[in-house]
């Protein structure tokens with residue numbers, strides 16, 4: 001297989017590996033690297049998955065997903081996200097990550113252009129190149145002042161060859177939640193041009209600022225060109241279960257169905273069965289977690305600001321993207337030295353886009369004590 005040079009090992013995983021090596025030598029590491037909520041999946045869901053396995057949901061199933069789970073997801077998307085969809089529009093995947101690459105594989109042809117908002121999730125660029133090595137990636141940077149969308153740059157990037165745009169809100173790594181008026185403008189720029197929109201909404205329920213989460217699939221003008229991608233990893237503490245989903249535009253259903261038949265057969269049967277009803281359970285644990293995230297976002301922004309680093313306070317997601325240019329180290333050197341000297345693991349900004357080598361990403365997904373110790377370490381390192 002031809003693997004393009006953009007497809008490199010994940011930088012987030014590289015640093016967590018280094019951190020694990022230190023832990024194995026008995027050192028205490030303050031891990032602000034990975035975006036993994038530290039709570040467990042709701043017990044009733046764990047029990048319902050167990051029951052499903054006991055009751056025989058252990059066989060092959062429909063490649064697009066279990067009908068009852070697809071119906072449940074379609075109802076959630078109609079009710080909460082105002083997306084007009086039904087069971088047959090949904091495809092269950094191994095995590096949101098797999099939904100992303102399948103969507104790209106389905107639509108991309110050689111020479112197609114993909115507009116990628118940068119900084120972005122570490123897997124977008126490799127996934128585009130895995131899906132279509134000859135796709136052309138047009139990165140459009142967020143504004144540094146507040147991580148809002150730069151519409152001049154965005155407009156300049158759209159051409160007759162643009163096949164799709166990838167949008168992620170709440171955003172990893174910037175913590176930005178795009179506003180409704182930002183979505184209005186994006187959609188007015190791409191509607192009538194046949195451009196697909198891949199909307200990664202994995203952090204939908206981790207939104208603690210003043211901005212509502214908006215689903216572009218709810219805009220009637222472009223609804224039949226949107227892949228709405230979501231999953232359960234981040235909101236329900238089940239990153240290791242590997243289950244997510246997407247809505248599939250009508251003209252891509254055949255392609256996606258063919259891909260999942262040959263790649264997946266089906267997503268784990270008893271997990272799918274056990275998740276039916278997941279959106280109806282008591283979600284107060286999420287309100288509590290959002291309170292924690294909001295507190296940590298404010299705390300990190302305040303502390304690092306006093307240490308002379310520029311921080312845009314995050315409004316959603318699990319990360320703070322911090323400008324460390326004042327220190328005079330590039331992001332990989334900063335993260336490596338910080339881990340060596342203070343045992344604090346963060347992720348270099350270069351992992352999220354070529355123009356972000358002056359930034360590092362700090363995760364506040366974990367426990368308050370660990371975050372406070374990590375931030376203390378960063379302050380000692382920079383002051």
Ligand SMILES: Cc1ncc(COP(=O)(O)O)c(C=O)c1O
Nearest residue numbers: 095096097121172202231233244
């Ligand atoms: C923006 C974004 N999209 C998708 C994913 C992948 O989610 P999943 O675990 O459901 O595959 C992540 C995980 O970190 C992410 O940050």
